[in-house]
Amino acid sequence: MRTTARLLTGTALAAATVALTAVSATGALAGDFEGLELFPQTAAxxxxxxxxxxxxGRDGHGRGDARSVGAGDFKLEPGTHKESVVGRFQVAEDAQAGTYGIRVRCDNGREATGDLVVEHAGPSGHVKTGIGGSVAPDTTQIAAGVALLAAAAVGGTLLLRRRASGAQGS
Incomplete structure (x- = not known):
């Protein structure tokens, strides 16, 4: 039993070491990639x-690729913050819900990537059914409804008690 536990522990440690080495090597290769901030990160x-x-970089330029969401390419130009560039694109009206990769390639050869989540908004607001209703709760109508429910509950209770006691009128 102990040898099985030691074997499993040794295997797990070896796998963790290989994984850490792979992450370190990937990080060295991905040195030209930076993060891309998207506002909003979730869009309709x-x-x-x-x-x-x-x-x-400062006063840099570049081109972005948002074809994955049907927006095509877009320009990046210096923004109001130091050393940042800014660009804009519009998500296509027929874009499907999901996560999409957005990529930017700068004139200096560097790249930045980020993910955009497209979500379809559910229905909101009032449904126009042709039947009246109020936009805001009317306290008078609510109080009247509560009073009717209370009266019905008291009346029902009295009828049940009267029936159980056998005091029914002819």
Whole structure:
């Protein structure tokens, strides 16, 4: 039993070491990639998304690729913050819900990537059915409804008690 536990522990440690080595090697290869900030990170079809990155450097320029959400390419130009570039694109009206990769390539050769989540908004607000109703709760109507329910409960209770005691009138 102990040898099985030692074997499993040794295997787990070896796997963790290999994983850490792979992550370190990938990090060294991915040195030219930086993060891309998206505002908002979750958008509905038709929404305008702003992207921001420092990968292009001060007064840098670049091009973004948002074809995955049907927006095509977009320009990145210096923003109001130091050393950042900004671009905008509009999510296509027919974009499907899901997570999409957005990529930016700067004139200096660096790249930045980020994920955009597209969600379809559910129904909100009032449904126009043709039947009247109020937009805000009417306290008078609520009080009248509560009073009617209370009267019905008291009346029902009295009838049940009267029936159980056998005091029924002819």
């Amino acid at each position: 079809p038709g929404a305008t998304v702003t992207v921001d990155t420092t990968a292009c």
